[in-house]
Amino acid sequence: MKRFTFDDTEPFLAKLRELLATGTPVERIEVATPFPVHEALLLLKTPVSRLKFFTFTGALTGFCAGFALTIYSATSWPMSHGGKPIVSLPPFMIIAFELTILLGAVASLLGFLYLARVPAPKYILTSIEADGKFAIFVEEL
Amino acid sequence: MKTEPVNNAAYYEQVEADVFAAMQKPRATYWLALAISLTCFGIGLACWGWQIFSGMHVSGKNNPVGWYMYITDFVFWVGIAHSGTLISAVLFLFRAKFRKAFNRSAEAMTVIAVMTAGLFPLIHLGRVWFFYWLMPYPNQRLLWVNFRSPLVWDVFAVSTYFTVSAVFFYIGLLPDLAIARRRITGIRQWFYRILSIGWRGTAKQWSHYEKLYGFLAAFATPLVISVHSVVSWDFAMSVIPGWHTTIFAPYFVAGAIFSGCAMVITLVVPMRKILGIEQYITVDHFESIAKLLLFTSMIVGYAYILEYAMAFYGGNVFETAHFMFRMLGDFRKPYWLMCFCNVLLPLTLFIRKLRRNLVYLFVLSLFVNVGMWLERFVIIVTSLAHDFDPYAWGNPNWSWVAIGITVGSFGMFFTFFLIFVKVLPVLSVTELKEERAHETLHI
Numbered sequence: 001m002k003r004f005t006f007d008d009t010e011p012f013l014a015k016l017r018e019l020l021a022t023g024t025p026v027e028r029i030e031v032a033t034p035f036p037v038h039e040a041l042l043l044l045k046t047p048v049s050r051l052k053f054f055t056f057t058g059a060l061t062g063f064c065a066g067f068a069l070t071i072y073s074a075t076s077w078p079m080s081h082g083g084k085p086i087v088s089l090p091p092f093m094i095i096a097f098e099l100t101i102l103l104g105a106v107a108s109l110l111g112f113l114y115l116a117r118v119p120a121p122k123y124i125l126t127s128i129e130a131d132g133k134f135a136i137f138v139e140e141l
Numbered sequence: 142m143k144t145e146p147v148n149n150a151a152y153y154e155q156v157e158a159d160v161f162a163a164m165q166k167p168r169a170t171y172w173l174a175l176a177i178s179l180t181c182f183g184i185g186l187a188c189w190g191w192q193i194f195s196g197m198h199v200s201g202k203n204n205p206v207g208w209y210m211y212i213t214d215f216v217f218w219v220g221i222a223h224s225g226t227l228i229s230a231v232l233f234l235f236r237a238k239f240r241k242a243f244n245r246s247a248e249a250m251t252v253i254a255v256m257t258a259g260l261f262p263l264i265h266l267g268r269v270w271f272f273y274w275l276m277p278y279p280n281q282r283l284l285w286v287n288f289r290s291p292l293v294w295d296v297f298a299v300s301t302y303f304t305v306s307a308v309f310f311y312i313g314l315l316p317d318l319a320i321a322r323r324r325i326t327g328i329r330q331w332f333y334r335i336l337s338i339g340w341r342g343t344a345k346q347w348s349h350y351e352k353l354y355g356f357l358a359a360f361a362t363p364l365v366i367s368v369h370s371v372v373s374w375d376f377a378m379s380v381i382p383g384w385h386t387t388i389f390a391p392y393f394v395a396g397a398i399f400s401g402c403a404m405v406i407t408l409v410v411p412m413r414k415i416l417g418i419e420q421y422i423t424v425d426h427f428e429s430i431a432k433l434l435l436f437t438s439m440i441v442g443y444a445y446i447l448e449y450a451m452a453f454y455g456g457n458v459f460e461t462a463h464f465m466f467r468m469l470g471d472f473r474k475p476y477w478l479m480c481f482c483n484v485l486l487p488l489t490l491f492i493r494k495l496r497r498n499l500v501y502l503f504v505l506s507l508f509v510n511v512g513m514w515l516e517r518f519v520i521i522v523t524s525l526a527h528d529f530d531p532y533a534w535g536n537p538n539w540s541w542v543a544i545g546i547t548v549g550s551f552g553m554f555f556t557f558f559l560i561f562v563k564v565l566p567v568l569s570v571t572e573l574k575e576e577r578a579h580e581t582l583h584i
Contacts, residue, residue: 007153008148008150008153008578009149009578030343032341032342032343034571034574035571035572035574035575036347036348041344041347047348049348049349049352051352073277073286073288076283077285079287081287081289094367094371097363097367098294098364101360101364101367102301102304102305104356104360105304105357106308108353108360109353112312112350112353115349116345118340119338120338121339123340123341124334124337128339131323132323
């Protein structure tokens with residue numbers, strides 16, 4: 001594994017461009033930066049995050065769960081309060097709305113942990129190479 | 142003031158050094174502040190213990206004023222939480238640059254304020270050990286909670302709000318925790334090692350991270366509006382004069398952001414001085430937040446006027462009588478003090494010189510905090526004390542226990558905030574670096 005470290009984005013990007021220009025395949029390059037460097041993501045052709053599927057699934061589950069919980073519990077022991085309908089959609093909508101956000105956010109968090117491969121016990125227990133630097137790791141054949 | 146380094150790499154190093162220097166061994170003033178906060182917190186806990194031991198009569202609540210200081214405190218603290226989400230999520234979506242100076246402390250404030258607020262419904266309960274009856278769970282008698290009741294909406298709204306803001310706070314912290322892991326040595330390092338969950342900042346990780354941050358901001362924005370709307374519906378869904386009105390939701394949301402901005406100023410003005418981070422939280426940043434304060438103050442002022450307009454043009458005698466009582470009755474002092482603190486005093490922020498004077502802003506923010514607490518007090522207590530039937534009118538009892546618990550909530554809030562400033566980085570180092578890189582990168 002070859003390693004290049006830099007203190008700033010400009011030399012880091014210059015080196016990355018150079019490596020790519022000299023024919024190093026994208027798959028063999030890994031970069032680590034202290035903040036997101038979008039140019040590097042573009043150069044490495046990092047695929048668009050699939051996180052949205054987790055978010056959407058979570059949000060949809062929350063929305064359905066909100067209505068399911070409220071309608072099920074209202075009908076399992078029907079109690080009339082002030083003549084309001086047993087299944088009153090406007091108030092149930094509020095529960096569904098809150099659960100959409102709750103489960104959407106929680107699913108996004110779990111999806112992120114899965115996709116970004118954290119928590120990573122290896123990197124918690126050992127110190128991280130070139131931590132805090134703009135680093136390029138090139139896998140050698 | 143230190144001169145800013147020309148070189149980016151030197152700037153990155155200096156930001157880290159400055160922010161992490163703030164987390165070093167505290168000075169005597171810090172310990173003093175912590176001691177005062179802890180004492181207040183202790184007083185609050187003792188009062189709560191006394192209330193549980195001796196019964197609810199010590200809380201000053203009575204018939205008709207069954208909602209008193211605890212509900213006032215609850216609404217106050219939920220409101221304080223709101224500007225944290227506004228600054229971190231809404232201003233993020235609008236790409237407002239000045240948020241970077243405040244977002245970390247505002248997010249911490251949100252999480253702590255919701256925790257504080259969350260205690261009040263429990264303190265308000267007669268038998269606190271049955272608080273779980275609020276949750277919908279299947280029990281042997283198949284008795285579910287009533288989902289048509291706004292109090293149950295509140296349980297969902299506030300617990301969702303706490304969860305989402307805690308996640309948002311943590312995700313924002315993650316790259317900075319990775320810096321802490323590198324910079325802090327000794328046994329304390331393990332704390333940051335575990336909290337930073339092995340974050341490396343690879344291209345893939347950042348691409349997922351940015352998506353997640355965006356999604357959380359997008360979730361938090363409608364959430365923050367819904368939470369205080371739901372809190373306002375606790376009142377507006379009833380038929381009590383002074384509560385039963387459709388403007389309550391926007392009125393409460395604006396008030397929440399207003400009070401939260403004031404609390405951010407109250408916390409950050411001394412914090413930047415004590416921690417020596419004046420370079421990163423500048424007067425320009427404060428001016429932006431002062432403008433937000435002025436804007437929300439005018440919405441609140443408009444709502445105060447509108448309430449009267451609706452009461453007097455609506456032709457409902459109970460509403461009219463109630464609003465006359467609010468202005469001229471037993472609670473006129475808190476009412477007029479509230480108007481002074483929330484509507485008149487913030488108008489001085491139209492003067493640029495005052496907006497940029499931090500001592501003035503700090504003092505003003507204290508007045509707004511008081512004013513916004515009084516607003517909730519006035520809304521809750523006057524309406525209950527003076528409803529339809531003169532035979533049922535009555536004022537709450539004076540209660541040292543309720544005051545002690547209110548003081549205790551401030552003690553709890555400041556204790557947690559003081560712990561936060563020494564344990565976690567108070568500025569988003571990663572975002573500051575990123576901003577600098579964007580300013581200087583030429584591609």
